[in-house]
Amino acid sequence: MTKHKNEPKQSIYFDTNVIIGYFKKGDERKHSKGVIENAVTMIKNPDIMVKIPLISLGECMNWLFNSNNGGIVENLQTLIEVKLNANTPPPDEESYKIAFELMRADNHIKPTDTLIVAQALADPTSEWLITTDRKLLENKIIFSRIYDDAKSNLKISDRFTKRGAGKNR
Numbered sequence: 001m002t003k004h005k006n007e008p009k010q011s012i013y014f015d016t017n018v019i020i021g022y023f024k025k026g027d028e029r030k031h032s033k034g035v036i037e038n039a040v041t042m043i044k045n046p047d048i049m050v051k052i053p054l055i056s057l058g059e060c061m062n063w064l065f066n067s068n069n070g071g072i073v074e075n076l077q078t079l080i081e082v083k084l085n086a087n088t089p090p091p092d093e094e095s096y097k098i099a100f101e102l103m104r105a106d107n108h109i110k111p112t113d114t115l116i117v118a119q120a121l122a123d124p125t126s127e128w129l130i131t132t133d134r135k136l137l138e139n140k141i142i143f144s145r146i147y148d149d150a151k152s153n154l155k156i157s158d159r160f161t162k163r164g165a166g167k168n169r
Contacts, residue, residue, distance in 0.1 A: 008049035012039055013120040014086075015113075015131035016059040019052065022079060023072050028132075031158070035130050038160050040083060050086040051126075053119045055112050057088050091115055094122040098145075106141045117142055120154055129156045 014036075021032030042048050057080070064073055080086045091099070098118035103111060113136060120129040129136075136142065136156060146152050 007125055009047040009125060010127040011049050011051045011120075011123055011125040012042065013051050013053065013116070013123075013126060013129040014039075014056065014084075015116055015129065015133060015136070016056040016063075017132045018130050019056065019060050019076070019079070020063050021132065023075065031132065035159050036079070036084065039130075042160070043085060049125075050084040051119075051123070052080060052084075052086045052088050053116050054088050054090045055115050055119075059112060089119065089123075091119050092122060095119045098122055102141065102145070106139065109135055109139065109142075117156075120156075121145065121149065121152060124151060126152075126154045128160065129154060130158065130160070131156065132158045 018032050018035060021028040022036055023029070024032075039050055043050055060076060061073075064076065080088070095115065095118040098121050099111070099114040102109060102114040102118060109117075113133065116131075117129065117136060120126045131137065137158060142156065146154050146156075
């Protein structure tokens with residue numbers, strides 16, 4: 001992704017499971033609400049923006065339709081548009097290239113997950129990809145890709161920490 005002049009200096013990406021977790025019950029909800037509230041505080045800084053990949057938004061809608069939670073659609077829209085003021089970018093050509101590389105290197109990652117990771121990797125402003133997906137949090141191929149990319153500041157974690165997995169391990 002090419003950085004445009006109106007782009008923020010830093011971007012926070014959320015994986016589908018964090019957004020869906022916000023609407024579930026129990027520990028998953030508590031965790032998701034916590035990281036989302038942290039992001040809400042962080043985006044008060046105009047140099048920081050939340051981005052939810054278009055593929056994640058599609059996965060959220062699929063979950064809503066399949067789980068008969070249609071009443072949550074308005075709440076999802078409020079969360080994304082109002083609370084997080086999130087951008088929902090489609091993947092660009094570089095994102096697809098990275099996703100294909102990741103899929104070829106590791107056939108255990110779902111194609112949708114590779115595209116979500118690839119978008120964060122391709123975005124020069126990305127600092128965080130927040131996910132609870134163990135296949136992403138513990139993936140050596142993804143982390144070697146982050147480490148090898150001198151321009152990447154991406155950290156992948158289930159929460160905001162001083163040191164997420166990735167560049168600053």
